[in-house]
Amino acid sequence: MSVLGVLGGGAWGTALAQVLASGGHYVRLWVREPEVIQAINGTHENPLFLPGRTLSDRIEAVGDITWVAEAAAVLVVTPAQHMRSVLADLPRHGQPLILCSKGIEAGSLKFLHEVAREAVDGSPVAVLSGPTFAHEVAAGLPTAVTLAAEDAALAHRLAATIAQPTLRPYVSTDVVGAEVGGAVKNVLAIACGVVEGAGLGQNARAAVIARGFAEMTRFGLARGARAETLSGLSGLGDLVLTCSSTSSRNFSLGVGLGQGRPAEDLLADRRTVAEGAHTAPVLAQAAAAAGVDMPVTEAVCQLLAGADVGRVVEALLTRPLREEGF
Ligand SMILES: NC(=O)C1=CN([C@@H]2O[C@H](COP(=O)(O)OP(=O)(O)OC[C@H]3O[C@@H](n4cnc5c(N)ncnc54)[C@H](O)[C@@H]3O)[C@@H](O)[C@H]2O)C=CC1
Numbered sequence: 399m400s401v402l403g404v405l406g407g408g409a410w411g412t413a414l415a416q417v418l419a420s421g422g423h424y425v426r427l428w429v430r431e432p433e434v435i436q437a438i439n440g441t442h443e444n445p446l447f448l449p450g451r452t453l454s455d456r457i458e459a460v461g462d463i464t465w466v467a468e469a470a471a472v473l474v475v476t477p478a479q480h481m482r483s484v485l486a487d488l489p490r491h492g493q494p495l496i497l498c499s500k501g502i503e504a505g506s507l508k509f510l511h512e513v514a515r516e517a518v519d520g521s522p523v524a525v526l527s528g529p530t531f532a533h534e535v536a537a538g539l540p541t542a543v544t545l546a547a548e549d550a551a552l553a554h555r556l557a558a559t560i561a562q563p564t565l566r567p568y569v570s571t572d573v574v575g576a577e578v579g580g581a582v583k584n585v586l587a588i589a590c591g592v593v594e595g596a597g598l599g600q601n602a603r604a605a606v607i608a609r610g611f612a613e614m615t616r617f618g619l620a621r622g623a624r625a626e627t628l629s630g631l632s633g634l635g636d637l638v639l640t641c642s643s644t645s646s647r648n649f650s651l652g653v654g655l656g657q658g659r660p661a662e663d664l665l666a667d668r669r670t671v672a673e674g675a676h677t678a679p680v681l682a683q684a685a686a687a688a689g690v691d692m693p694v695t696e697a698v699c700q701l702l703a704g705a706d707v708g709r710v711v712e713a714l715l716t717r718p719l720r721e722e723g724f
């Protein structure tokens with residue numbers, strides 16, 4: 399068993415630490431919040447981000463990022479917009495990085511594997527993504543993910559390292575595809591939440607999932623992703639999960655928007671991250687730059703900016719008719 403590093407003690411970093419530690423690995427978990435470090439090391443719990451779960455004593459929370467640098471591999475689980483600044487402090491040992499966050503960097507419009515390569519020169523980079531509610535993974539419920547690295551041998555090696563009886567990685571070399579799915583589905587989950595919050599019905603939700611998948615595919619193909627990745631765990635799989643459950647922070651945010659509550663109220667004071675709110679405007683810019691039409695994403699941007707739900711839905715439904723397909 400190895401010593402593995404995890405950067406980020408939110409729900410997902412803690413859940414990954416837990417499933418890896420339950421398989422026998424020793425995990426050094428870098429955590430920003432001193433009270434969370436104290437709780438994990440003192441009482442084996444993370445009441446702020448993953449309440450109700452007793453954690454393995456093979457997890458050690460640390461506040462000094464240099465302590466995770468010499469791990470056999472480092473899982474990076476920060477919010478997408480903070481990944482670059484956190485990685486800037488990670489000493490370079492050539493250790494493989496497994497990116498587990500979902501988003502696109504604002505400003506640069508870069509995918510997170512591009513951000514990580516720039517921030518940690520010389521470290522091989524992989525992406526782990528898929529339908530993975532943190533509380534279910536931490537509870538040891540069966541979960542399958544995509545693990546993508548351009549170097550197939552590295553992807554297989556990392557998959558063998560992280561695989562557990564309840565965590566089954568499927569290997570891929572399509573890093574862009576794995577990233578596109580995770581980033582785009584968060585925005586579409588907000589849209590599905592809006593449908594729920596505004597009481598638009600289950601037909602409408604299915605339409606948003608299907609047409610949302612079409613726009614995920616259009617964008618992904620334009621950026622070099624492979625179709626089979628987009629229709630796999632990290633794309634369609636995660637889209638279906640996140641678009642159908644209030645366990646999703648993005649879906650829940652959408653429910654509030656659909657009920658007519660302003661985005662700033664819904665986002666104020668929350669300690670947890672709804673990545674889709676950050677990704678939506680960035681994705682819209684990236685889509686425009688790639689010449690890709692993403693009407694559901696545009697609608698989410700308008701709703702986050704305070705547009706009236708009824709008007710946005712009407713505008714979506716009355717666009718010129720078109721053929722079905724991507
Ligand atoms: N929660 C889940 O079920 C899953 C989450 N993810 C992704 O994992 C990433 C992390 O999400 P969660 O662990 O759920 O976070 P969370 O919402 O549970 O916690 C917030 C996290 O943000 C960190 N944070 C806040 N301000 C920061 C700053 N200035 N610099 C660095 N870190 C800061 C906190 O320390 C904490 O780790 C996101 O990209 C999310 O989309 C992916 C799969 C599942």
Ligand SMILES: O=C(CO)COP(=O)(O)O
Pocket residue numbers: 500528529530531532584587636639640645646647648649671672673
């Ligand atoms: O990415 C996730 C599940 O795969 C978690 O979704 P939320 O961030 O919307 O809670």
